[in-house]
Amino acid sequence: MSGSFYVTTPIYYVNDAPHIGHAYTTVHADVLARWRRLHGDDVLFLTGTDEHGLKIQRAAEERGLTPLEWADTTSARFREAWALIDISNDDFIRTTEPRHRVAVQAFLQQVYDNGFIELATYEGLYCVACEAYYVDDDLVDGLCPIHQRPVESVSEENYFFQLSKFEQPLIEHYEANPEAVQPESKRNEVLGFLRQGLRDFSMSRTSISWGIPLPWDPAHVTYVWYDALINYATAVGFGADPDQFEYRWPVQYHVLAKDILRFHAVYWPAMLMAAGLPLPEHVFAHGYLLVGGEKMSKTSLNNIAPADLVPEFGSDGFRYHFVTDLHFGQDGDFSYEGMVARYNADLANNFGNLASRVLNMAVTYCGGVVPDARAEGPLVAHAAIALDAYESALGELKFDDGFGAVWQLIRDANGYIEDSQPWKTHKAGDAAVTAAVLGDCLEALRIVALLASPLIPRAASALWTRLGLTGAPEDARLPDAAVWGAVATTGNAVEKGESLFPRIDVP
RNA sequence: GGCGGGAUAGCUCAGUUGGCUAGAGCGCACGGCUCAUAAUCGUGAGGUCGAGGGUUCGAACCCCUCUCCCGCUACCA
Numbered sequence: 303m304s305g306s307f308y309v310t311t312p313i314y315y316v317n318d319a320p321h322i323g324h325a326y327t328t329v330h331a332d333v334l335a336r337w338r339r340l341h342g343d344d345v346l347f348l349t350g351t352d353e354h355g356l357k358i359q360r361a362a363e364e365r366g367l368t369p370l371e372w373a374d375t376t377s378a379r380f381r382e383a384w385a386l387i388d389i390s391n392d393d394f395i396r397t398t399e400p401r402h403r404v405a406v407q408a409f410l411q412q413v414y415d416n417g418f419i420e421l422a423t424y425e426g427l428y429c430v431a432c433e434a435y436y437v438d439d440d441l442v443d444g445l446c447p448i449h450q451r452p453v454e455s456v457s458e459e460n461y462f463f464q465l466s467k468f469e470q471p472l473i474e475h476y477e478a479n480p481e482a483v484q485p486e487s488k489r490n491e492v493l494g495f496l497r498q499g500l501r502d503f504s505m506s507r508t509s510i511s512w513g514i515p516l517p518w519d520p521a522h523v524t525y526v527w528y529d530a531l532i533n534y535a536t537a538v539g540f541g542a543d544p545d546q547f548e549y550r551w552p553v554q555y556h557v558l559a560k561d562i563l564r565f566h567a568v569y570w571p572a573m574l575m576a577a578g579l580p581l582p583e584h585v586f587a588h589g590y591l592l593v594g595g596e597k598m599s600k601t602s603l604n605n606i607a608p609a610d611l612v613p614e615f616g617s618d619g620f621r622y623h624f625v626t627d628l629h630f631g632q633d634g635d636f637s638y639e640g641m642v643a644r645y646n647a648d649l650a651n652n653f654g655n656l657a658s659r660v661l662n663m664a665v666t667y668c669g670g671v672v673p674d675a676r677a678e679g680p681l682v683a684h685a686a687i688a689l690d691a692y693e694s695a696l697g698e699l700k701f702d703d704g705f706g707a708v709w710q711l712i713r714d715a716n717g718y719i720e721d722s723q724p725w726k727t728h729k730a731g732d733a734a735v736t737a738a739v740l741g742d743c744l745e746a747l748r749i750v751a752l753l754a755s756p757l758i759p760r761a762a763s764a765l766w767t768r769l770g771l772t773g774a775p776e777d778a779r780l781p782d783a784a785v786w787g788a789v790a791t792t793g794n795a796v797e798k799g800e801s802l803f804p805r806i807d808v809p
Numbered sequence: 810g811g812c813g814g815g816a817u818a819g820c821u822c823a824g825u826u827g828g829c830u831a832g833a834g835c836g837c838a839c840g841g842c843u844c845a846u847a848a849u850c851g852u853g854a855g856g857u858c859g860a861g862g863g864u865u866c867g868a869a870c871c872c873c874u875c876u877c878c879c880g881c882u883a884c885c886a
Contacts, residue, residue: 314886323886465883487814491881494812498882527884559886568883590886627821640821640835647835651848659845666844702822706834720850725843801846 307343309335309555312562313350313395313533316376317357320383322624322636323559325608326591329621330701331557332389336756337696339390340780346550348537349384350395351377355526359512369512373398383608388617388759395537397514397529406524406532407517408541409577414518418464418576424504427453460504461522468572469500475571481584483567484699488560488587492567500568531570535579553582555699563587586699591624591636611641614806618758619645625701625757642806649758652712653750654803657765659719660743664796667728672744672770672794673737675787680721681742682786684714685749689784692753701757708753715746744769748791749784751775761802770794 311331314324328349335347353373362372377396384391395402413419473496476482476489483489506522507513513523532540538550556566563585571581612620619641627644664670688711695704722739748769755762755775762775771794782788 312886318885321886325886327886487880490813494881495883497812501883503883525884560880561885564881564883588886589880643835646846650846655846655848657845659849661845663844709834716849717851719844720842723842723844728844803846805846805848 305344306346306550307335307338308346308538308550308553309338309348309557310534310537310553311349312556312558312566313352313397313530314380315352315355315357316373316380317361319376319605320380320607322606322608322611323591324380325383325387325620326624327557327559327588328384328389329387329624330588330699331555332391333621333625333701333756334555334557334696334699335392336390336759336776337780339776340752340756340778342779346393346538347391348393348395348534349380349389349391350393350533350537351380351397352526352530352533353377353396353398354513354524354529356507356510356512359510370398386612386617387608387620390759393537395533397533399536401542402529402533402536403514405536405541406514406529409532409535409573410524410528411517412578413463413573413576414516416576416578418467419461419505420464422460422462423457424460424462425457426455428456456509458504458508460508461506461516461519462502463505463528463573463576464502465500465569465572466502468575469496471575472496472500472568472571475581476567482581483563484584484586488563488567492563495564495568500572503569527565527569528573531565531573534570534582552580554584556582556585558585558587560587560589606636615641615645616760616803618761619649619803622649622758626705627702639808642808645803646805648709649761649803650801650805652709652716653754653761654801656712656716656743656750657747657768657802658798660715660740660747661768661796661798663724663728664740664744665798667724667733667736668740668796670796672791672796673741674792675741675745675790676738677787679738679742680718681711681715681746684711685746685784685786687711689749689753689781692784693781705754705757708750711746711753712750715743715750718746719743744791744796745786748789749786752778752780752784764799764802768797768799770796 309331311328314320318324331347331349335345339345351373353369358373359369362369365372367375373396381394384394410419473493476493476496480486480489483492505525505528506516506519507525508522510523513526514529516522516524534553534556535541535547535551539546540551556570558566566582566585567587574581608620615623623641623644626648627640664672688707691707691710692704695701695707719739722735724736724739727736727739747765748771751762751765751769752775755766759776766773766775770791771789778784778789
């Protein structure tokens with residue numbers, strides 16, 4: 303074991319149905335988690351659902367349900383979506399769980415005891431849909447700038463979190479730890495935001511009941527964002543299991559979309575400082591997934607769910623597209639045509655066909671038995687280069703570069719086959735040369751399967767089995783297992799099998 | 810308004826501290842091969858590197874001006 307590796311997605315608000323924007327975040331976190339598991343890390347990969355707040359309360363009322371009944375229904379849809387695309391989360395947290403109430407109350411008490419929460423009266427213009435206050439300048443024609451609906455003048459006695467006290471500490475933290483917010487462009491945004499100055503914010507509500515009561519004043523419930531962020535601590539035993547918390551904390555990676563960067567890079571670290579806890583090592587904010595150039599959202603007609611695409615592309619095809627065909631960190635445009643083109647080119651033609659031709663030749667030319675592995679050969683250097691590039695790229699969450707290196711090895715192997723023409727050496731009766739070439743290709747496939755397994759686990763596992771390898775790619779350990787000839791494969795039984803990725807023909 | 814990031818082949822993008830004929834993938838064209846999922850391999854097509862000016866022996870990369878696009882500027886992944 304290389305120690306704990308704790309990675310999270312945001313908890314998704316259950317008022318939304320899961321769509322490919324959520325999946326975009328979640329698949330990336332999953333690939334990261336799987337990649338670290340391959341290194342022997344003791345990974346904790348957390349996702350979940352955010353279930354408090356006025357919007358949930360109202361949505362439930364409209365349906366004649368209790369808030370929890372409504373949350374049960376929608377939370378389940380997220381679990382189903384993640385199962386569909388092979389998300390390997392180790393835990394799924396719901397903010398309505400008892401363990402979360404325990405952690406939130408412990409966290410709040412700690413911050414309160416440290417003197418960073420105070421009672422004050424707040425008067426302002428409130429948008430019910432946002433659950434947020436606005437000042438006149440924010441409004442557009444007197445309406446909420448987000449929902450275009452009237453705001454209400456509200457006076458409320460609230461507890462305030464003294465965010466302003468953390469302005470300088472946060473600036474110093476991000477200047478001293480440039481890797482803490484990635485990519486760099488997002489770090490600049492965070493620093494720019496911090497330098498504008500921070501205001502204390504209200505972190506309790508008396509107007510609603512669907513939430514977690516403050517331990518020292520149960521008439522107030524915790525504001526939904528304050529509650530939600532603490533989920534990351536809840537899941538590792540904050541307030542309940544000190545040993546586990548000590549072992550897991552802090553988080554290595556919070557993976558999230560750019561719209562909630564501020565909560566994770568400003569509010570959350572400030573809350574942790576206030577509680578006297580270490581800060582997350584990395585917050586990675588990726589760009590939006592656009593459809594036809596428009597932001598994916600629940601109100602968009604372009605809303606697309608994983609279940610709309612998986613039947614045609616498969617879980618692996620779905621995962622492959624969202625990780626490699628878009629540049630993580632920037633906004634990316636989704637298109638069905640682009641997805642089909644990439645699937646056919648990379649998965650069917652390059653990867654799938656390489657496996658198909660090599661396995662077929664191994665069966666027909668070598669009797670289905672893996673030949674002796676050669677310590678030297680034209681592909682050895684290519685495989686080493688691929689591994690090196692893969693490891694360093696994934697270490698920086700450059701997923702497209704990392705898997706691009708694997709696909710380069712696939713191209714190298716296809717090229718090697720053309721150069722050596724094993725079908726000709728076989729017809730010429732030169733069994734030794736034929737076996738040597740195919741032995742090299744089978745070894746290259748083994749390495750490809752291993753390196754690709756975090757991204758396309760089903761195909762990688764299927765290929766692994768067809769190569770006559772025991773277990774699954776997940777059992778291997780990087781980087782050693784991806785070194786040429788790391789595993790004795792001579793004599794393993796090879797089987798051809800069905801196409802790993804059948805071509806998709808669009809009319 | 811303020812701060813920040815962009816503008817490079819049909820498309821999506823790479824281009825380290827300025828330096829040989831500006832690169833990759835996809836798409837396209839032509840050619841080869843036939844083991845393979847009409848897959849694969851090779852070659853090519855020639856993009857005023859947004860516009861103008863400057864620095865330099867030399868700039869896509871540095872400076873100035875301009876045009877256009879985008880992000881953040883306190884709560885939808």
